Amino acid sequence: MASEISEIVESTRGDERSVGVVCTEFATLFEPPHELVLSAKGERLGPIQVAYETYGRLTPERDNAIFVCHALTGDAHVAGKLARDSAKVGWWDELVGPGKGLDTDKYFVICANILGGCRGTTGPGSINAATGAPYGMRLPFLTVGDFVAVHSALIKHLGIGQLLAVIGGSLGGMQVLEWAARFPEQIRAAVVLASAARLSAQGIAFNAVGRRAIITDPHFHDGDYYSQETGPNHGLALARMVAHITYLSEASIEKKFGRRLQHSDRFAYELMRETEFQIESYLHYQGTRFVERFDANSYLYLTRAMDYFDLAESYGSLEAALGKTSARFLVASYTTDWLFPTPQSQELVTALIAARRHVTYVELKSPYGHDSFLLEVDPLAKMLDPFLSQAYAAGPSPGRPPAPLL
């Protein structure tokens, strides 16, 4: 992507492996009368604006595109900076760039903000053209299937017939699985990280607490808070705090914060000091920062879609769902991830093997809990390189796979 000169410039700035300055693009899809038919109840939604970014160059054969599905609170801005003087890089910048795990010298990487989100793609905070007011809770119910339907349409819109790969962690991994089942001929490889074919009851429970915090916040106003002075900020921050605990491992919290105090070496014994321990201070900070960048209604829609996601329920069985594609799979779980623990990934692998699909599985040792897929990039990059090279070398997929040999 970068010319030699700009690469030298980047190098002197210490980020020669960055994709550099990028910009978010927008596409408008599903314009009436071709609205998206939503999978929950058949309601129609359109037009849908999609915010996306791309990195690297599409080959003339259009055969090197990799789509990144972001997780619950991610967005389209995966790599690089949105402005040259920005200190902030994309959420997976360590993985996406020249010579990195998703090597932009070889591959054309795409990421789009999810349907129902709040970072440029149509969501509850968007204006409903029919009414001139934000959708709020009047946006129809969304599923992971709808998220993927929009991503799939974006790929077609970009003139790409088949993706080399689709990759994602957590809710992103759920989208990868759904993609393999819903649009099996559109992908040649699938990378599923720290994810599962369905959320556990414990995961539903934590999501339920987060949503409850939002909707009992008196500033929620049934979702119509956009014109109010303040939204359900306390509730949203609280939802983030509890979720954030589930993203970390007990050991990593203990190591990073332990029982260390924030302000002093000595206990203050103040009941209302909410930042006495460093871990408290950290959680409050995470909550506050989250409110600045995320919309409470989106949090409701996206966590609910996550709760409902159930690949076996949707397609009869995991084997039936995953047997539809000829894509090769890479599945990875992390030793300390207790939100999407290893057995859930192993269940996917078992189903893939039963469906006679090509699958590579690894449980990666990492101290960082569920967040490992974001933080522990090196071992992931090392696996992705040969996996993607093989998928690339194998050439375009013939389409639907032959029926499994039973």
Added chain:
Amino acid sequence: MASEISEIVESTRGDERSVGVVCTEFATLFEPPHELVLSAKGERLGPIQVAYETYGRLTPERDNAIFVCHALTGDAHVAGKLARDSAKVGWWDELVGPGKGLDTDKYFVICANILGGCRGTTGPGSINAATGAPYGMRLPFLTVGDFVAVHSALIKHLGIGQLLAVIGGSLGGMQVLEWAARFPEQIRAAVVLASAARLSAQGIAFNAVGRRAIITDPHFHDGDYYSQETGPNHGLALARMVAHITYLSEASIEKKFGRRLQHSDRFAYELMRETEFQIESYLHYQGTRFVERFDANSYLYLTRAMDYFDLAESYGSLEAALGKTSARFLVASYTTDWLFPTPQSQELVTALIAARRHVTYVELKSPYGHDSFLLEVDPLAKMLDPFLSQAYAAGPSPGRPPAPLL
């Protein structure tokens, strides 16, 4: 406790091993000018009313008393019923009764509601005699040391010089540990279940979320909600919901609820239906019920005391703290308890061994997570019987132990 006739009556009602109908008693301690000097900042608190219950009979030698320290949201009502026609028995009724683990045919069992609580013992909801109004947040900061100081005074008030044993799980176990360090000559045996010498950073984090839910509830009014029409009920319910998740194991939630729906076999796809999944319905029910029986201010005081509890910090080291007593210890952890995991109990055992104390340790296999100490009573009862018999047979403790042989 029960006469032969009443035992026969009980038998025909199918609960012959019950302590029967009991009543909560009250003692007033620390009357001015003998107020309790609180350990955090030396403030004075008194009079203190203590709600307690007893089961079984004290021997003429007064050597068979066992004190039960309840956990965060427990109370003095451990066993039996408060009214003959009540369907509700005490929170540890399976363990306390004739022929049970804490055998009331042999032992005199005592339990008191904790200082700062809301079930009869002085707490933030109590009237401050000096002002005629509830303490609210004006109650001074309380520590586990203060809880135990009140329990210890109650024992003296009841004319008991030395307890045969003190037993508790979770925050109750912290009280047992504190008791051993603070009043080492007052106990002959100590039973610490699903507990630790200090709360983990993850535990502090969950408590912080719960408190945040309460104090950001607009009905909190800085703790002065007693005269209001409603208290911070949403916040308190939310605190309970999140805490409740931490009391259960992932496997037990999965087994008990899984992804089963509450109202139908089919997904409703309703964003605002908060009881779609059984686990959600269950959590909401737990939250609602908790509000009926617990005070939000008490929740703040007690969880904060739990956060601050740090035996090594208070006494120089664990070994120093636990070496003060000649009591024999029984320590138990539970395989699926992730709030107070096994290594925390093992740390206690290591310190007890280093201090050359008599200790029995067991990790009990149980699917129920942290709540195992309440739910998995049989294996506990089997261990308690010989442990208590031995302690009883050994006779009263000589007082402080000889200096450890180093």
